[in-house]
Amino acid sequence: MMDVGRHPRIKLLTYSEVEDITGYIGNFHVKVRRKARYVNEDDCTACGDCEKVCPVTSVDEHQLGLAVRKAVYIPFAQSVPSSYLIDMKTCLGNNPIACGKCMDVCEKHCIDYDMQDEIVEFDVGAVVVATGMHVFDPTDLEEYGYGKFPNVLTSMEFEILTGPGYVSEGHLVRPSDLKVPKSIGFIQCVGSRDLKRGKPYCSNICCMNTVKDTLFLREHYPDIEAKVFYMDIRAFGKGFEDLYRRSKEIGVQYIRGIPGDIRQDPETNNLILTVENTTTGEVEEHEVECLVLSVGVTPRIDSDHIQKLLTMSTTGDGFYMEQHPKLKPIDSPTGGVFLAGCAEFPKDVKDSVTQASGAAARAETILSAGKIKIEAITCRIDEAACSSCVICSKVCPYGAIGADTKAKTPAEVVEAACKGCGTCAAECPFEAIAMRHFSDDQIDAMVDAYLAVSPTEKVIVFACNWCSYAGADLAGLSRLQYPASSRVIRTMCSGRVSEEFILRAFRRGAPVVLVSGCHFADCHYIDANRWAQKRVEKLWDKLEKLGIRPERLQLEWISAAEAQKWAKTMRDMEELRKTVTKKEIEHTVKVLNEEEEKRLRKKAKREKKPAAAIASK
Amino acid sequence: MAEMGKFKCLRCGHEFEMKYTPGVPEERACPKCGSNSVRLQKEGPKK
Numbered sequence: 001m002m003d004v005g006r007h008p009r010i011k012l013l014t015y016s017e018v019e020d021i022t023g024y025i026g027n028f029h030v031k032v033r034r035k036a037r038y039v040n041e042d043d044c045t046a047c048g049d050c051e052k053v054c055p056v057t058s059v060d061e062h063q064l065g066l067a068v069r070k071a072v073y074i075p076f077a078q079s080v081p082s083s084y085l086i087d088m089k090t091c092l093g094n095n096p097i098a099c100g101k102c103m104d105v106c107e108k109h110c111i112d113y114d115m116q117d118e119i120v121e122f123d124v125g126a127v128v129v130a131t132g133m134h135v136f137d138p139t140d141l142e143e144y145g146y147g148k149f150p151n152v153l154t155s156m157e158f159e160i161l162t163g164p165g166y167v168s169e170g171h172l173v174r175p176s177d178l179k180v181p182k183s184i185g186f187i188q189c190v191g192s193r194d195l196k197r198g199k200p201y202c203s204n205i206c207c208m209n210t211v212k213d214t215l216f217l218r219e220h221y222p223d224i225e226a227k228v229f230y231m232d233i234r235a236f237g238k239g240f241e242d243l244y245r246r247s248k249e250i251g252v253q254y255i256r257g258i259p260g261d262i263r264q265d266p267e268t269n270n271l272i273l274t275v276e277n278t279t280t281g282e283v284e285e286h287e288v289e290c291l292v293l294s295v296g297v298t299p300r301i302d303s304d305h306i307q308k309l310l311t312m313s314t315t316g317d318g319f320y321m322e323q324h325p326k327l328k329p330i331d332s333p334t335g336g337v338f339l340a341g342c343a344e345f346p347k348d349v350k351d352s353v354t355q356a357s358g359a360a361a362r363a364e365t366i367l368s369a370g371k372i373k374i375e376a377i378t379c380r381i382d383e384a385a386c387s388s389c390v391i392c393s394k395v396c397p398y399g400a401i402g403a404d405t406k407a408k409t410p411a412e413v414v415e416a417a418c419k420g421c422g423t424c425a426a427e428c429p430f431e432a433i434a435m436r437h438f439s440d441d442q443i444d445a446m447v448d449a450y451l452a453v454s455p456t457e458k459v460i461v462f463a464c465n466w467c468s469y470a471g472a473d474l475a476g477l478s479r480l481q482y483p484a485s486s487r488v489i490r491t492m493c494s495g496r497v498s499e500e501f502i503l504r505a506f507r508r509g510a511p512v513v514l515v516s517g518c519h520f521a522d523c524h525y526i527d528a529n530r531w532a533q534k535r536v537e538k539l540w541d542k543l544e545k546l547g548i549r550p551e552r553l554q555l556e557w558i559s560a561a562e563a564q565k566w567a568k569t570m571r572d573m574e575e576l577r578k579t580v581t582k583k584e585i586e587h588t589v590k591v592l593n594e595e596e597e598k599r600l601r602k603k604a605k606r607e608k609k610p611a612a613a614i615a616s617k
Numbered sequence: 618m619a620e621m622g623k624f625k626c627l628r629c630g631h632e633f634e635m636k637y638t639p640g641v642p643e644e645r646a647c648p649k650c651g652s653n654s655v656r657l658q659k660e661g662p663k664k
Contacts, residue, residue, distance in 0.1 A: 520643070551627045556652065
């Protein structure tokens with residue numbers, strides 16, 4: 001961190017908050033609020049005179065409430081810059097001035113009670129999101145007694161109690177009597193791998209953190225008895241199994257079972273743990289003087305702020321989603337934005353450094369090139385047809401379309417930011433957006449061609465390029481058998497499949513239409529496939545209203561690996577197709593043609609053209 | 618806020634109840650056949 005702070009080409013903005021980010025790959029504009037420190041950081045020598053005379057003490061949030069700090073303080077020992085700041089919420093010196101002692105003693109005259117927050121703005125070509133994580137709060141897991149029994153700590157609090165730069169200066173003591181405990185228990189997976197009361201995922205770092213803690217304990221306090229209660233130890237990294245073995249060899253007890261009940265001895269404040277040892281099958285009681293809950297990792301509670309600013313998406317568990325889990329694990333779906341560390345998923349220091357190095361290198365590829373290659377498949381706005389309704393702007397997952405409703409100017413596409421999902425084109429009510437290489441005319445032509453001969457024997461399938469079409473490909477490569485009735489139309493995203501394409505297929509006599517795309521967590525265009533679902537749901541209502549069985553329009557999320565699901569879905573579609581009668585199809589064609597005529601008449605009126613001209617187009 | 622809703626699978630016809638958040642798109646699947654063609658059943662007009 002020191003090196004970063006001193007680097008001539010790195011500008012470090014600490015005690016700051018990103019307020020706004022606009023722009024796109026290569027051209028981001030960032031607005032940052034630099035919070036007032038009330039201490040001139042350039043002149044402050046961190047001599048500590050101000051802290052000595054400050055009469056105010058409050059809870060030190062950086063030491064998780066285990067220590068107190070003054071109103072003028074350095075957040076933690078390794079802070080960069082090594083400069084004081086004043087917590088104005090507790091300081092007596094400002095409004096009205098009742099104290100001012102720090103100002104009196106500061107020889108360098110660094111204290112400035114009138115300092116204001118400052119907004120700084122700058123342009124950057126790439127952004128690395130490394131916003132870190134939070135840890136699980138075990139207060140609600142009542143059986144562990146956290147918050148109730150003083151000697152029950154979280155693993156983060158244990159780090160504070162054993163870290164050299166913190167309250168006890170590296171000397172382990174238990175909170176109730178400030179004595180070195182003779183025995184310590186660790187409970188693993190607190191808040192992790194728990195579908196009902198915690199997080200469903202493995203937090204990745206807790207097992208090895210506990211192994212490291214036990215090694216530290218036995219090295220510094222050889223007489224301490226250490227017990228680890230676990231479901232299973234996941235020591236999967238390089239050298240981790242050796243550490244785990246060493247921990248067992250030096251006498252740390254590993255007990256397979258998670259305590260279901262913890263009581264406190266009222267006289268000694270020791271903790272009595274009841275646990276079913278699943279290795280022996282017996283219920284055991286263990287007494288320890290201090291208990292450490294190995295809490296899991298959670299996404300930052302304010303992660304949605306950056307998510308919205310950078311139009312990123314998150315996985316179901318709330319961490320930022322990478323563009324591709326195997327091929328682009330560092331890139332976010334938004335061009336020019338990269339991920340590092342636990343913002344993407346829980347990981348240890350080594351993996352975080354690896355990913356951060358990769359993210360820096362990926363950012364450098366943009367900055368050093370000076371130019372970027374953009375997608376060939378982007379959208380194009382027909383300015384004459386655009387009514388500035390801004391629907392396209394709202395549905396674009398990348399914020400690539402700008403529109404001004406007040407000025408009534410046509411929408412504008414930033415082609416560098418457009419990834420070509422086509423959701424805007426599908427949603428535009430005025431047909432004012434064309435997709436390059438996947439235009440309405442091209443897709444209409446495919447629908448017409450497939451249904452030109454024996455339409456009632458065909459199933460029209462709209463498949464997204466990245467998942468469903470690849471799933472179909474895999475089904476073919478795997479020689480999976482399914483009926484030959486399906487006719488696949490590839491679109492880049494299921495979000496591109498407009499209502500009009502589906503209705504056109506029905507008008508041309510298709511018995512069944514299937515819209516297929518990526519699973520929600522896998523969408524290659526952040527969340528564009530949600531629009532496909534919304535559209536299909538809307539169409540189910542419309543078809544039903546027109547007396548058409550909604551079952552004839554199907555929706556399926558099929559990933560590139562789900563060849564079996566693809567084949568099964570095609571078999572299901574064929575079964576469904578057989579249930580659609582000729583009479584039903586005739587009724588559908590008639591009703592939908594009438595609807596189409598109404599739509600064209602409206603369009604002609606809007607565009608002030610003869611209906612025949614619109615229809616022929 | 619999540620609420621309970623009645624859903625019908627448009628593949629196998631299975632009707633079931635599950636939690637959903639109105640207005641928030643969610644990936645849904647029929648618990649019987651696994652199909653994603655799951656439709657929220659709207660209640661009829663109130664008298």
